[in-house]
Amino acid sequence: MDLVELVASCPPLDVNSSYCNLLQCSHFARTSVAAEQDGGLVGFVSGYIIPEKPDTLFIWQVAVLEKVRGCGLASRMLDQILTRHTCNQIRYLETTITEDNQASWALFKRFAKTQEADFQASAWMDKEKHFAGQHDSEVLVRIGPFQSQN
Ligand SMILES: CC(C)(COP(=O)(O)OP(=O)(O)OC[C@H]1O[C@@H](n2cnc3c(N)ncnc32)[C@H](O)[C@@H]1OP(=O)(O)O)[C@@H](O)C(=O)NCCC(=O)NCCS
Numbered sequence: 160m161d162l163v164e165l166v167a168s169c170p171p172l173d174v175n176s177s178y179c180n181l182l183q184c185s186h187f188a189r190t191s192v193a194a195e196q197d198g199g200l201v202g203f204v205s206g207y208i209i210p211e212k213p214d215t216l217f218i219w220q221v222a223v224l225e226k227v228r229g230c231g232l233a234s235r236m237l238d239q240i241l242t243r244h245t246c247n248q249i250r251y252l253e254t255t256i257t258e259d260n261q262a263s264w265a266l267f268k269r270f271a272k273t274q275e276a277d278f279q280a281s282a283w284m285d286k287e288k289h290f291a292g293q294h295d296s297e298v299l300v301r302i303g304p305f306q307s308q309n
Pocket of ligand 1 (some may be wrong): 231261
């Protein structure tokens with residue numbers, strides 16, 4: 160399974176263009192991670208360090224194949240990115256979550272709890288204003304500060 164298929168199998172994630180996925184796997188490789196099982200892709204996290212905030216890792220997408228969910232893979236992938244030398248200045252994690260994505264809320268609340276860090280949520284991308292009614296609103300989550308993981 161390749162990344163396009165993995166993301167497509169993980170609603171409500173937006174399916175990316177192949178071009179976008181290739182940028183995630185090249186320019187953003189140091190802040191992204193892939194998990195394989197028996198040679199097949201089962202998990203992927205894409206992220207980047209926000210250009211104006213060098214202490215903040217933005218998590219773009221988290222995708223875990225349904226058959227391996229609930230085993231801590233998403234949490235381990237987040238932790239793995241943060242152990243890298245590239246992330247030694249990172250003290251905050253940001254992401255966006257739609258109101259009804261319970262698994263995503265649980266994942267990032269668990270991350271904040273593990274890091275003993277504050278968890279703040281605020282409105283950001285609005286269904287009508289930014290997505291012309293075609294996509295649910297995205298709430299901005301900011302977690303931190305936390306200790307360097309490396
Ligand atoms: C969200 C997702 C990545 C979680 O992957 P996962 O590997 O199953 O997550 P983990 O096993 O690391 O679980 C992390 C925490 O979230 C909780 N959790 C996971 N799935 C959950 C669900 N469906 N409902 C409620 N809580 C859930 C776990 O119990 C765990 O918390 P705990 O340790 O306090 O019990 C996966 O469900 C997925 O790919 N969903 C579709 C795509 C998506 O919505 N991505 C997130 C938006 S970027």
